Amino acid sequence: MSDFRQKALDYHQYPTPGKISVELTKPADSAKDLALAYSPGVAEPVRAIAEDPDNAYKYTAKGNMVAVISNGTAILGLGNLGPLASKPVMEGKALLFKRFAGLDSIDIEVSHRTTQDFINTVANIADTFGGINLEDIKAPECFEIEQALIEKCNVPVFHDDQHGTAIVTAAGMLNALEIQGKSLKDARIVCMGAGAAAIACMELLIKCGAQREHIYMLDSKGVIHTRREDLNEYKALFANNTDKRTLEEVIEGADLFLGVSGPDLLAPEALKLMAEKPIVFACSNPDPEIKPELAQATRDDIILGTGRSDYPNQVNNVLCFPFMFRGALDVRATAINDEMKIAAVEAIRQLAKEEVPDAVKKAAGIDELTFGPDYIIPKPMDPRLCQRVARAVAEAAVASGVAKIPLPDNYMKD
Numbered sequence: 001m002s003d004f005r006q007k008a009l010d011y012h013q014y015p016t017p018g019k020i021s022v023e024l025t026k027p028a029d030s031a032k033d034l035a036l037a038y039s040p041g042v043a044e045p046v047r048a049i050a051e052d053p054d055n056a057y058k059y060t061a062k063g064n065m066v067a068v069i070s071n072g073t074a075i076l077g078l079g080n081l082g083p084l085a086s087k088p089v090m091e092g093k094a095l096l097f098k099r100f101a102g103l104d105s106i107d108i109e110v111s112h113r114t115t116q117d118f119i120n121t122v123a124n125i126a127d128t129f130g131g132i133n134l135e136d137i138k139a140p141e142c143f144e145i146e147q148a149l150i151e152k153c154n155v156p157v158f159h160d161d162q163h164g165t166a167i168v169t170a171a172g173m174l175n176a177l178e179i180q181g182k183s184l185k186d187a188r189i190v191c192m193g194a195g196a197a198a199i200a201c202m203e204l205l206i207k208c209g210a211q212r213e214h215i216y217m218l219d220s221k222g223v224i225h226t227r228r229e230d231l232n233e234y235k236a237l238f239a240n241n242t243d244k245r246t247l248e249e250v251i252e253g254a255d256l257f258l259g260v261s262g263p264d265l266l267a268p269e270a271l272k273l274m275a276e277k278p279i280v281f282a283c284s285n286p287d288p289e290i291k292p293e294l295a296q297a298t299r300d301d302i303i304l305g306t307g308r309s310d311y312p313n314q315v316n317n318v319l320c321f322p323f324m325f326r327g328a329l330d331v332r333a334t335a336i337n338d339e340m341k342i343a344a345v346e347a348i349r350q351l352a353k354e355e356v357p358d359a360v361k362k363a364a365g366i367d368e369l370t371f372g373p374d375y376i377i378p379k380p381m382d383p384r385l386c387q388r389v390a391r392a393v394a395e396a397a398v399a400s401g402v403a404k405i406p407l408p409d410n411y412m413k414d
């Protein structure tokens with residue numbers, strides 16, 4: 001067994017199996033404590049919540065609690081390995097919620113027969129939580145699931161692989177384009193993958209200024225084009241009227257490559273065909289579409305991002321989802337809308353241009369971090385991310401009318 005594999009397994013096994021646990025927030029030592037915590041005292045908040053459901057935010061952990069819910073159908077880039085196998089990833093998301101945004105989070109892995117079963121299961125438990133983070137649910141079911149849950153639930157529902165990924169990708173792309181001296185409006189884009197992350201990333205890039213007709217999307221059968229008869233309605237929106245059928249044909253002259261598909265799908269020969277100063281985000285986890293060392297050896301004018309923590313430019317939804325929910329929950333947003341997403345893109349983008357505190361460099365294990373090809377987006381351990389992104393998101397929620405309470409005084413001020 002490799003050293004790293006053993007280390008990863010040991011990390012998860014010792015000293016206690018798993019990565020999360022539940023802590024008490026109130027004393028529970030004496031009979032007096034228990035009389036308040038349990039019977040008879042607990043009856044008082046019960047009555048208060050029965051009278052007004054919003055009292056759940058006052059008397060229970062709901063307002064600071066996010067459920068991370070998966071069915072394990074698209075676990076990272078490892079595929080459909082089932083609900084239980086997705087548990088380490090979901091516990092990992094809970095760890096990130098707590099570590100970076102102070103949000104309590106519990107993972108829920110759902111076995112189900114039909115898509116409707118899954119929707120019903122989540123809808124039936126949603127009121128327990130302040131928000132629902134859907135994770136690693138494959139396309140195209142993820143689109144129907146998210147839409148149905150947004151309609152059924154009173155709390156914000158967010159499919160992280162779609163929108164978290166899209167927000168971070170857009171922020172990174174815009175900064176990389178700026179450094180390479182290119183514009184999103186003119187950029188020729190190749191998107192490898194046509195699933196949850198791919199469709200959402202391209203839709204958000206279009207909202208940020210990319211042109212749909214400049215995008216070529218590929219799935220496991222090749223280029224998505226208008227003469228294909230096997231396209232679902234989401235892929236069909238990206239069908240090009242073209243004779244091109246292969247990656248090599250569409251990548252020639254491309255400025256941007258986004259990989260949200262699987263390992264080693266971008267060969268160096270294809271990378272060589274991209275335009276001058278290309279931008280490549282090889283975001284498949286854990287193994288990117290091209291090995292970073294190979295990409296760098298193939299093109300010295302490249303800006304490269306991956307989804308991983310062990311290379312520069314980590315283009316990963318961890319830069320978004322903890323703070324998106326922090327901001328949304330703090331103003332009790334009923335939804336996560338486009339205004340909030342665009343506000344998050346801008347906040348992430350701008351932070352990368354600021355001076356980096358020494359503590360962040362130390363945690364990243366890097367001596368110098370200055371806005372440029374090897375530093376296009378902030379590091380996950382940058383504590384300013386929570387302040388900036390949560391504040392931008394909360395302000396956008398208030399301004400766009402989905403917040404149920406006003407911005408708290410001095411909210412997330414530096």
Ligand SMILES: NC(=O)C1=CN([C@@H]2O[C@H](COP(=O)(O)OP(=O)(O)OC[C@H]3O[C@@H](n4cnc5c(N)ncnc54)[C@H](OP(=O)(O)O)[C@@H]3O)[C@@H](O)[C@H]2O)C=CC1
Pocket residue numbers: 073074075076077078136137138139160161162165192193194195196197198218219220221222259260261262265283284285286306307315316317318
């Ligand atoms: N860095 C980050 O933050 C994130 C990275 N990702 C990564 O993106 C990838 C996809 O995740 P997600 O969208 O949730 O999963 P989905 O299952 O929804 O989509 C996977 C897509 O990849 C396509 N694909 C598979 N094999 C190939 C191939 N050989 N050539 C071209 N396309 C292929 C599939 O094609 P088809 O439609 O034909 O089946 C499908 O469109 C994963 O590797 C995941 O780790 C995802 C979210 C966040």
Ligand SMILES: CC(=O)C(=O)O
Pocket residue numbers: 075076077136160161284285307316317318
């Ligand atoms: C990062 C992530 O959510 C994924 O790869 O699925």
Ligand SMILES: [Mg+2]
Pocket residue numbers: 076135136160161
């Ligand atoms: Mg995911």
